[in-house]
Amino acid sequence: MSAVSTNRLIAVIPGDGIGPEVARASVRVLEQSATKHGLPVDFHWYDFGAEKYLREGVTLPEAAFQDFKQNYAAVFLGALGDPRVPDMAHAKDILLGMRFRLDLFINLRPVQLLHPAHTPLKDRKPEDIDFVIFRENTEGLYAGMGGNFKKDTAEEIAINEDVNTRLGVERIIRAAFEYARKNGKKRVCMSDKANVLTYGHGLWQRVFKLVQQEYPEITPRHLYADVLAMEMVRAPQDFDVIVTCNLFGDILSDLGAALVGGLGLAASGNIHPGKVSLFEPVHGSAPPLAGKDAANPLAMILTGAMMYENLGFTDAAREIERAVRTAIHQNRVTRDLGGDLGTQACGQAVAELIAAGV
Numbered sequence: 078m079s080a081v082s083t084n085r086l087i088a089v090i091p092g093d094g095i096g097p098e099v100a101r102a103s104v105r106v107l108e109q110s111a112t113k114h115g116l117p118v119d120f121h122w123y124d125f126g127a128e129k130y131l132r133e134g135v136t137l138p139e140a141a142f143q144d145f146k147q148n149y150a151a152v153f154l155g156a157l158g159d160p161r162v163p164d165m166a167h168a169k170d171i172l173l174g175m176r177f178r179l180d181l182f183i184n185l186r187p188v189q190l191l192h193p194a195h196t197p198l199k200d201r202k203p204e205d206i207d208f209v210i211f212r213e214n215t216e217g218l219y220a221g222m223g224g225n226f227k228k229d230t231a232e233e234i235a236i237n238e239d240v241n242t243r244l245g246v247e248r249i250i251r252a253a254f255e256y257a258r259k260n261g262k263k264r265v266c267m268s269d270k271a272n273v274l275t276y277g278h279g280l281w282q283r284v285f286k287l288v289q290q291e292y293p294e295i296t297p298r299h300l301y302a303d304v305l306a307m308e309m310v311r312a313p314q315d316f317d318v319i320v321t322c323n324l325f326g327d328i329l330s331d332l333g334a335a336l337v338g339g340l341g342l343a344a345s346g347n348i349h350p351g352k353v354s355l356f357e358p359v360h361g362s363a364p365p366l367a368g369k370d371a372a373n374p375l376a377m378i379l380t381g382a383m384m385y386e387n388l389g390f391t392d393a394a395r396e397i398e399r400a401v402r403t404a405i406h407q408n409r410v411t412r413d414l415g416g417d418l419g420t421q422a423c424g425q426a427v428a429e430l431i432a433a434g435v
């Protein structure tokens with residue numbers, strides 16, 4: 078579908094599993110907020126996902142991709158993943174395809190404790206767990222380079238290559254420092270496995286040492302990814318900004334989610350500053366929860382707040398975050414957080430708090 082206005086259209090792709098349920102709840106909240114603040118946004122829904130792929134063989138049509146790229150302000154994605162498509166062929170085009178082809182090199186994943194009851198760590202308060210992960214999002218082991226030799230034989234060789242470019246590494250490290258500077262954060266921790274991956278991650282080490290010199294007010298730190306996993310649990314208060322490669326960022330962001338209440342609360346943005354960006358919760362399609370009105374919509378609602386902030390709707394974004402925090406404090410939440418609300422009722426609670434001027 079081609080668009081009339083140029084920069085405030087939002088393409089909603091609910092996707093698979095719990096995606097449609099959390100997307101419905103979230104867009105209701107975003108529309109409510111838009112009405113209240115008079116935001117010039119328009120949501121257009123797209124049915125790309127496993128169902129369409131299985132039925133029509135269509136993943137992300139080129140025309141739709143070009144339309145998003147040229148006419149849209151953002152894409153808002155629920156989740157992808159369906160047991161009937163075990164190789165995630167559709168996600169390769171839709172999710173990874175947009176990350177790569179829109180050059181969304183920053184995957185920003187905040188880890189923020191909103192309520193002390195929701196961390197499994199002993200005696201931790203919200204001020205102890207408040208950092209962001211900058212995950213490189215366009216290369217590394219996700220580049221899709223490699224192949225199989227003698228496939229399905231006893232001598233099979235299977236290779237995935239770890240692609241690290243000077244440009245790719247430098248821009249994500251710089252983005253992490255810029256974020257720290259802009260937000261008054263004092264510490265940036267870069268994480269790799271340069272002790273083993275001496276070529277690719279050696280590049281990360283060298284670039285990190287160069288870029289940190291431009292930010293003398295920020296304390297740089299380096300941790301290998303294995304020890305970072307331990308330190309995130311042992312001493313989360315020691316982190317403000319973590320920057321790492323694509324695969325480690327994927328794994329560590331799920332660990333981060335576990336520190337603050339689980340995947341039902343974890344937001345993420347796939348961002349290229351100034352260009353159309355893609356916003357999706359960290360979680361997947363959670364097939365066992367699908368169709369039961371049981372999934373937590375707050376991860377996608379917080380993701381929507383991140384999208385609004387990215388579009389310049391800062392007041393509305395802050396208000397949505399406050400409403401989510403209040404809903405959590407009032408225990409108007411789904412079962413994963415100890416409440417008894419369904420997906421839509423939880424979203425409705427957030428919408429009511431916004432209407433009431435939280």
Ligand code: NAD
Pocket residue numbers: 095099155156157158159160165172340341357358359360361362363364365366371372373374376413
């Ligand atoms: P998942 O994130 O779907 O689920 C992991 C666990 O978290 C499950 O116990 C699930 O019930 C729980 N969970 C996730 N989201 C929740 C929510 N909103 N509320 C309450 N609980 C929630 O990960 P998985 O099971 O490994 O993957 C399922 C499918 O999703 C796979 O096909 C996978 O490839 C895909 N996936 C997609 C994305 C994405 O679209 N961005 C991300 C991760 C996984």
Ligand code: IPM
Pocket residue numbers: 168172173327359361
């Ligand atoms: C995520 C997901 C994706 C990833 C999958 C579904 C391709 O786990 O967004 O964290 O590995 O990046």
Ligand code: MN
Pocket residue numbers: 327328331359
């Ligand atoms: Mn993941």
